[in-house]
Amino acid sequence: MGPPGAGKGTQAKVVAEHFGVPAISTGDIFRANVSRGTALGKKAQEYMDAGEYVPDEVTNLMVRARIDEPDAEPGFLLDGYPRTLSQVEELDGMIRHTGHELDAVVVLTVDPDEIVGRLLQRAEVEGRADDTEDVVRRRQEVYGEQTEPLIGVYRRRGIVHEIDGMGPVDEVTKRIFDALDVVPQS
Numbered sequence: 001m002g003p004p005g006a007g008k009g010t011q012a013k014v015v016a017e018h019f020g021v022p023a024i025s026t027g028d029i030f031r032a033n034v035s036r037g038t039a040l041g042k043k044a045q046e047y048m049d050a051g052e053y054v055p056d057e058v059t060n061l062m063v064r065a066r067i068d069e070p071d072a073e074p075g076f077l078l079d080g081y082p083r084t085l086s087q088v089e090e091l092d093g094m095i096r097h098t099g100h101e102l103d104a105v106v107v108l109t110v111d112p113d114e115i116v117g118r119l120l121q122r123a124e125v126e127g128r129a130d131d132t133e134d135v136v137r138r139r140q141e142v143y144g145e146q147t148e149p150l151i152g153v154y155r156r157r158g159i160v161h162e163i164d165g166m167g168p169v170d171e172v173t174k175r176i177f178d179a180l181d182v183v184p185q186s
């Protein structure tokens with residue numbers, strides 16, 4: 001977890017690779033559907049372009065289908081899900097059904113002033129439609145209102161690792177591995 005621009009996607013890939021499990025990014029799945037012009041993409045696009053969350057029913061169904069894929073059987077890392085209280089409850093239900101458990105919630109903390117800069121830079125590199133300045137600001141607001149409160153929910157379960165997300169990518173990765181008590185392969 002962490003606000004847009006905290007580096008979740010980058011770190012998720014490295015951590016998932018270490019554990020040999022898929023990194024499941026709801027944002028990436030939505031973007032792939034938007035670019036393929038699927039029915040799901042058509043439903044998601046207007047929300048994404050406005051910096052709002054895609055409705056829970058749509059997102060939950062998509063995640064449920066994804067974690068039922070065979071590659072997720074040994075485990076998985078979720079990047080960008082859950083983002084609402086309803087998604088937390090839904091995820092609890094899904095993994096009760098699959099027999100998985102939530103081992104850890106990694107929260108990346110960043111300096112809010114740095115984030116807008118990072119996102120605008122990413123807009124140039126990746127050409128994402130949701131990285132314009134207004135939408136970037138709206139996405140931060142939505143995160144604060146709807147997603148930040150979930151950290152408290154998981155903190156009460158004792159599984160939150162809060163990690164300083166500032167600094168070079170590999171330093172942040174090292175902090176995550178240290179917190180998870182993992183020896184990275186070189």
Ligand code: AMP
Binds near residue numbers: 130
């Ligand atoms: P991300 O790449 O994780 O920043 O996600 C990009 C956009 O996809 C978000 O701004 C939302 O519009 C949508 N999205 C991704 N994950 C979720 C989620 N768990 N719930 C609702 N909308 C989501």
